[in-house]
Amino acid sequence: MVEGDKAQPAMNDGTRQVLEAIRRDHPDWQPEVTRWGEVQLRVGREDLQAVARALRDDHGFNYCPSETVVDYVKEGRFELDVRLFNLDTGAKLVLKSDLPRDDATCPTLAGVWATCKWHEREIWDMFGVRFEGHPDLRRVFLSESFQGYPLRKDFVDARKPRPRLVRQR
Amino acid sequence: MEAAVTRNRSFRDFLIYLYRAARAIVLGHAVTLKHLFRRPVTIRYPEEEYHATPWHRTYPALVIDEATRELKCTACMSCERACPPGIIAIERAQGEDKKTYPGEFWIDMLRCMECGICVEVCPFDALEMVPEYKMTAYHPDDGIFDKERLAVVVRGPKTPWPRRKGSYLEGGWPT
């Protein structure tokens, strides 16, 4: 697991062009290259919408396959992870943003990629991250009367455990 | 492929549509008719037995060593630790010759997901997935398989899953 092992990750042409374009147009964005040949951008949550809009309009990232959150409970933060893809050139990009755990709000990306509408409903359901400006922020899987956010690492299931016939694990 | 029949159609279009529908009905019936002359793919189950693949995974059984007539299991607890849903329970016992054996061995077959991981991790080949698929019971308690219910003598082709650590598919496929 040596980072310098692969000095030149297998980046496809589209990603390389995007990396150059970002370095040229936005010198303050500080793009990194991940081990898997994706461009990674880490932005503050206040810049998230502007960056996302620029990525979609100027760099052609029209497809957002995945948006999710990881709960780093020890560090007291959520990490928003948005995967972006350019259907025409095949460029890959990861958009990351840190959200503090005690103020779990984030500007919505639903206006940029419509698919984020449901991604964000899922995140709200599972992590309780409130997306500001979201048109329809309801729980998607769980009942509205459910208490708590089950994928947070500090979630405690208050129900009685179901009896097990063989063994309690 | 013919274009779609529009919903606002003239009388001529209607006739064309009628012709196409009639042709499709004839073609469809021709397909059905062919099956009069084909062998059926179904079996009449209770009278005819369904023979699953010999390595079909249904439940993990405890293998009896045919030479000694004893269980091969040494109660090493590997399977209990590896079982993803955690439904294997073993009580270890020790014989007079200091050998450990399972005093009790339960598998909750109501929760078993038949993944076969217990068989893969067993270092003594003491577990074997058996293709017995008729496991109906009259009471939920019968779904908890104990040592007596699980013990089998395995004859014929054995499940060809990886054996022993490192050696992948030792001995090749059963013939």
Add this chain to the structure above:
Amino acid sequence: MGGARTRPEPQTGARENVIELPVLAEGSVEEISGRTRQRARFRGDFEYPGDDFEGPNVNRWQYLPQTPPVEDLLVEEVREIEGNEREMVMNMGPQHPSTHGVLRCVLGLRGEAITRCRPDIGYLHRCHEKLNELWSYQGTIALSDRLDYLAAMTNELAFVLAVEKLLEIEPTERADYIRVICSELQRIASHLLFFGTTALDLGAVTPFLHSFREREAVYDVFEYISGARLLYNYMRFGGVRTDFPPGTDKKIREVLDLLENRLPEYHDLLSYNPIFAVRTQGVGVLSRDDAIAWGAAGPVLRGSGVAYDLRKADPYSGYEKFDFKVCVEESGDVWARFMVRMKEIEESIKIIRQALDGLPEGDARGQVPRFIKPPPGEVYARVEGPRGELGCYVVSDGSDKPYRCHWRTPSFHHVSLLEFVPVGHLVADVVAIIGSMDPVFGEVDK
């Protein structure tokens, strides 16, 4: 379900006999009788103000702490619109035979035309991602079968590829070929099921029996190579669980020959049937831009004219070695999505034949550590499942369990398309549209 009765002109006294669901033509929800409201509580956890219903308490959630009253998804929205005298709300599902699982669609209707649609999911939620965090990596392979239970092989492949990237191990070449063969067989099996159920939704029962017969032949092959018919637990880190048993090659080729013989019969039975064409052509049109923006994938995206296939766009497991074409239809309707899948069966047959011809000798499983503990890091791996881009995002913290495992499941987004695609169509077309999205609720609800 099935309460789509047209309401006659408002008459006093007729209400008890006719209404099953709240009809919003006559004023507010409060005016509707308590009995009607009780029936309108679909999940049993809504409380309307002034609810005076007294009867057997069927609220399953009564032991959970109660939150403030929640209005239903669509009732409020429909109420807000002034002057839509004719609009009513109808529930389709959650136990409707043509919703492919437990999907509830709340439809706003004007006459029989749909004015709005709110898909409501979660009835099959099993905390899949939470279980991933609690189970070991080996157990998670077996668990990922249960995600999309009609395409278990591709689910396993996505997870295995992700963890292999973290572990920095490469599968053997033979294992890659075996994985390709299994994925494509799985695609055939899944598309055959799609063929049958779509026909069934539209009222044709016979094609269902035909396609299931061939699907069973594919599952026989899977049983032969993996020991199970539906949930295989076959992929492993660095390869597959076992090599092909002797005679697999012949068995697979027999199935492929069978399929090539039977596909023209399918087209005779259903595909080029003019009645089927009328029910599907021009129905549920999804434009190219909408498909991209809403994250549609797989046949739904390709049915809208986007030639995007991960097997070509971002090849994995050596797909770049095979010669096949990406099936695209331009029209974006139910028919297009149907035809894309039918053509993909033929392409899959071509890929499997090439893979069987070129199947290299060697081990089917490389040397991997006995205990899987990936180094800390994160990875997103994706494969082209039968329903589209299936992504698996794994975060490892160095322990023997994933720290976080997120599944990007295509059906989830295809269900989200139901928010706008059926608008303007008839209720009977919703059935066709849901069928053409081919959602599997194991992966929608996770």
